[in-house]
Amino acid sequence: MDTRGVIALLYQLADDELVVGHRDSEWLGLAPHIEEDVAFSSIAQDEVGHAALYYRLLEELGEGRADDLAFLRPAGQRRNAVLLERPNGPGTYLAEPRFDWGYTIVRRLAYDLFDAIRLEVLTASAHAPLARAAAKILREERYHLLHHTTWFRRLATGTAESRRRLEAGVAAVWPDLGGLFSLGEVAPGPHFPASPEELVDRWTAELEPLFAEVGFAWPGRPAPAAAPGADGRLGQHTPELDGLLETMGEVYRTAPGAAW
Amino acid sequence: MALGAHPRFRVYEIFVQKDHQSPHVWVGSVDAGSAEDAILLARESFLRRDPAVSIWAVEQSAIHRTDYADRDFFARETDKRYRTLAGYRAANAERWRKYRRELLDLERDFVRD
Amino acid sequence: MPNHDDRHAAFLDRVQRGEKIEATDWMPDEYRIAMVKFLQMHALSELMGALPEKEWVPRAPTLARKLSLMAKVQDEVGHAQLILRVAEDLAAPLGKGREELVAELFTGEAKFHNVFHMPAPTWADAGIIGWLVDGAAVVSQAALLTSSYAPYARVLQRVCAEEGFHIQHGESICLALAEGTPAQRQMLQDALNRWWEALLLFFGPPESNSPSAAVLFKYRFRTKTNEELRQKFLTKYVPRIWALGLTIPDPQLRFDEEAGRWVYTPPDWSKLKAIARNQGPLSQYRLGLRRLSYEQGRWVREALLAPAAQAV
Numbered sequence: 001m002d003t004r005g006v007i008a009l010l011y012q013l014a015d016d017e018l019v020v021g022h023r024d025s026e027w028l029g030l031a032p033h034i035e036e037d038v039a040f041s042s043i044a045q046d047e048v049g050h051a052a053l054y055y056r057l058l059e060e061l062g063e064g065r066a067d068d069l070a071f072l073r074p075a076g077q078r079r080n081a082v083l084l085e086r087p088n089g090p091g092t093y094l095a096e097p098r099f100d101w102g103y104t105i106v107r108r109l110a111y112d113l114f115d116a117i118r119l120e121v122l123t124a125s126a127h128a129p130l131a132r133a134a135a136k137i138l139r140e141e142r143y144h145l146l147h148h149t150t151w152f153r154r155l156a157t158g159t160a161e162s163r164r165r166l167e168a169g170v171a172a173v174w175p176d177l178g179g180l181f182s183l184g185e186v187a188p189g190p191h192f193p194a195s196p197e198e199l200v201d202r203w204t205a206e207l208e209p210l211f212a213e214v215g216f217a218w219p220g221r222p223a224p225a226a227a228p229g230a231d232g233r234l235g236q237h238t239p240e241l242d243g244l245l246e247t248m249g250e251v252y253r254t255a256p257g258a259a260w
Numbered sequence: 261m262a263l264g265a266h267p268r269f270r271v272y273e274i275f276v277q278k279d280h281q282s283p284h285v286w287v288g289s290v291d292a293g294s295a296e297d298a299i300l301l302a303r304e305s306f307l308r309r310d311p312a313v314s315i316w317a318v319e320q321s322a323i324h325r326t327d328y329a330d331r332d333f334f335a336r337e338t339d340k341r342y343r344t345l346a347g348y349r350a351a352n353a354e355r356w357r358k359y360r361r362e363l364l365d366l367e368r369d370f371v372r373d
Numbered sequence: 374m375p376n377h378d379d380r381h382a383a384f385l386d387r388v389q390r391g392e393k394i395e396a397t398d399w400m401p402d403e404y405r406i407a408m409v410k411f412l413q414m415h416a417l418s419e420l421m422g423a424l425p426e427k428e429w430v431p432r433a434p435t436l437a438r439k440l441s442l443m444a445k446v447q448d449e450v451g452h453a454q455l456i457l458r459v460a461e462d463l464a465a466p467l468g469k470g471r472e473e474l475v476a477e478l479f480t481g482e483a484k485f486h487n488v489f490h491m492p493a494p495t496w497a498d499a500g501i502i503g504w505l506v507d508g509a510a511v512v513s514q515a516a517l518l519t520s521s522y523a524p525y526a527r528v529l530q531r532v533c534a535e536e537g538f539h540i541q542h543g544e545s546i547c548l549a550l551a552e553g554t555p556a557q558r559q560m561l562q563d564a565l566n567r568w569w570e571a572l573l574l575f576f577g578p579p580e581s582n583s584p585s586a587a588v589l590f591k592y593r594f595r596t597k598t599n600e601e602l603r604q605k606f607l608t609k610y611v612p613r614i615w616a617l618g619l620t621i622p623d624p625q626l627r628f629d630e631e632a633g634r635w636v637y638t639p640p641d642w643s644k645l646k647a648i649a650r651n652q653g654p655l656s657q658y659r660l661g662l663r664r665l666s667y668e669q670g671r672w673v674r675e676a677l678l679a680p681a682a683q684a685v
Contacts (some may be wrong), residue, residue, distance in 0.1 A: 022431060025430050025431060025439075025443055026431060028423065028427050028430055028443065028446050028447065028450070029420075029423040029424055029427045029446065029450060029662075029663075029666075030662065030666035030669075031666070031670070032666070032669070032670025032671075032673035032674055033291075033670065033673065033674055033677065034291075034420070034450060034453060034454045034457065034471075035290050035291060035292065035301040035305055035454055036301065037447075037450045038301070038304050038305055038447055038450050038451045038454060039300065039301050039303070039304040039305070041304075041443060041444075041446075041447040041450070042304045042308060042447070044443060045440055045443050045444060045447070048436065048439055048440055048443065049440060051436065052436040052437075052440070055436065066436060067435045067436055070436055071434070071435075093427075093431060094428060096665065097662065097665065097666065097669075098665070098669055099666075099669065101669075101670065101673050143303065146300065147300060150296065150297065150300055154293070154297070154676055154677060155673070155676050157679070158675070158676025158677065158679040159672070159675050159676050159679050161672045161675070161676075162672055162673065162675070162676035162679075165672065247431050247432055248431060248432065250432045251429075251432050251433070251434040251496045252434040252435070254556070255553075255554055255556065255557065258553055258554055258557065259549050259552070259553055260434040260435050260438055260496075260546070260549055260550075260553075268470050268471075268472075268678070269470070269471055269677075269678065271458070271461070271462075288455060288458065288528070288531075289458050289462075290454070290458070291458070291461070291471050292677070293677035293678050293679075297677065305451060305454060305455075308444075308447075308451075325397065327397070328395050328397065328398055329398065329399065
């Protein structure tokens with residue numbers, strides 16, 4: 001059993017979910033429709049909850065306390081895809097948040113689709129605790145995907161402006177997609193029985209028809225790898241992640257190990 | 261603000277069925293653009309802490325309602341016990357007691373021999 | 374056909390006898406307008422009330438607290454949604470819907486609760502808000518469960534149930550800080566010192582002569598006075614605060630057995646005037662956040678309402 005491989009995989013999963021859940025949580029109280037603010041927050045909580053589950057699995061494998069793993073590791077040790085650390089838009093949640101709902105919906109759809117495929121692969125993982133966790137989490141992804149695809153359709157077919165903004169979101173997300181499919185230092189094997197190519201195949205098969213349905217030009221198949229120097233799965237991150245981690249750990253770092 | 265100055269959401273009344281032994285129950289309403297959206301939103305507006313097996317969304321304008329002021333619509337003034345359990349239980353029980361007494365007497369005769 | 378005055382008198386009679394009013398009942402304009410205003414203020418207060426604690430969501434210091442605070446703030450937005458729906462149904466005959474009721478927040482026509490104009494500069498403030506501000510809100514809201522306006526009373530049942538979780542969540546944070554390092558204890562004490570006046574101001578001045586309050590009492594929309602509610606709050610929470618070893622920044626505060634009430638240094642009631650003009654410490658900042666997100670989101674709402682969406 002390749003424990004190092006399982007651990008590396010778990011960091012990717014945990015860091016992906018924590019970073020995207022954190023970005024999602026910045027929308028709280030600021031979403032464009034009050035009922036949607038509530039719904040979107042549940043999705044954010046699901047992601048943070050999944051992250052907590054993965055960090056606990058890492059704790060069980062001897063990596064340290066879950067909260068320390070979540071709050072203390074510097075950017076160079078993080079294994080989330082760069083797509084997820086990108087800001088929601090100009091400004092910050094405290095100052096002039098001009099967050100981009102079009103970008104958010106495309107990012108979330110792209111990620112949750114990838115995550116669902118990754119989880120399906122993991123249900124066959126040789127690492128039993130991970131396989132079990134994946135099966136449970138996968139069921140929660142159903143609502144996420146329904147939510148994101150519904151929104152994608154609404155914005156694509158709503159008004160000329162919403163269509164334009166959604167298209168801009170697609171253009172902004174696309175360059176970062178390769179980094180999502182990178183497995184970093186993890187090699188396909190019994191703990192993760194699929195290759196990045198296969199993930200891209202399955203992801204494309206799901207998403208391309210949706211683009212066709214709404215009459216969006218397909219921007220092209222994502223590469224199964226990040227651009228050089230931009231692979232979050234190898235710890236290559238943007239300054240945005242530094243800012244995110246700074247904020248996220250601000251209180252925790254004043255007394256790590258203290259009870260909060 | 262003139263009526264119609266802003267685009268208006270439709271209101272969907274939401275009914276939730278918690279399990280297959282239970283009927284759908286009204287839980288509240290959401291502003292949404294369509295019934296499909298309403299259901300998606302309703303799941304988190306109303307079911308964050310409760311299990312369910314089904315959600316119905318019904319456009320508010322599709323609901324036909326009685327008038328609260330029309331109390332006579334619901335009037336039940338005369339004795340309706342003829343169609344209730346209470347209307348029969350006591351009288352039947354009294355009659356069964358008579359048969360039970362006879363039954364007991366028969367048993368005594370047999371037992372005594 | 375009875376004239377308006379007769380119907381009004383009959384309505385007042387119903388309400389004073391304890392009967393409940395539903396959305397589709399005939400009601401005098403005075404009742405409808407006063408209820409819409411009150412409901413709108415409550416709803417907008419929940420919406421604005423999400424913002425102080427939301428400041429701490431991205432900075433919550435453990436995964437468990439992050440989740441808990443996200444859920445708590447989500448509930449506040451959910452409460453805004455529940456109460457807005459009640460307000461919208463009542464306001465429909467006045468030609469007002471969701472957009473109008475929310476937009477009035479930005480024109481200043483509609484106010485939000487004074488307590489949410491206050492700063493929350495540390496993590497401990499998030500704990501104090503969850504425990505004591507929500508505690509104060511529950512005291513107010515529980516008193517409204519018998520409101521004559523039935524749709525509001527019904528929605529408050531769900532709201533009050535969720536507030537129960539909020540108070541537990543807030544207590545949990547405060548207990549952890551009170552039992553923590555000296556720095557954590559001090560953070561908690563500092564937060565309490567900051568919030569104490571706001572907690573007294575929460576319930577409004579002791580004698581409320583406002584015409585709008587008079588209408589609410591007349592129609593049994595509310596039945597308890599500001600001072601009755603404040604006393605209830607003090608009775609419930611002062612012993613608990615003292616039990617944690619915290620000091621309350623009012624040397625006069627004590628329970629007068631003979632009078633059967635808490636004696637306290639009156640807060641500066643005039644601060645409420647500035648807040649009512651949206652000139653409180655963070656009024657403009659928080660309104661700015663809400664206004665910006667509202668404007669930023671306009672194109673999204675328009676897309677949701679486009680004919681293609683409604684065809685589904």
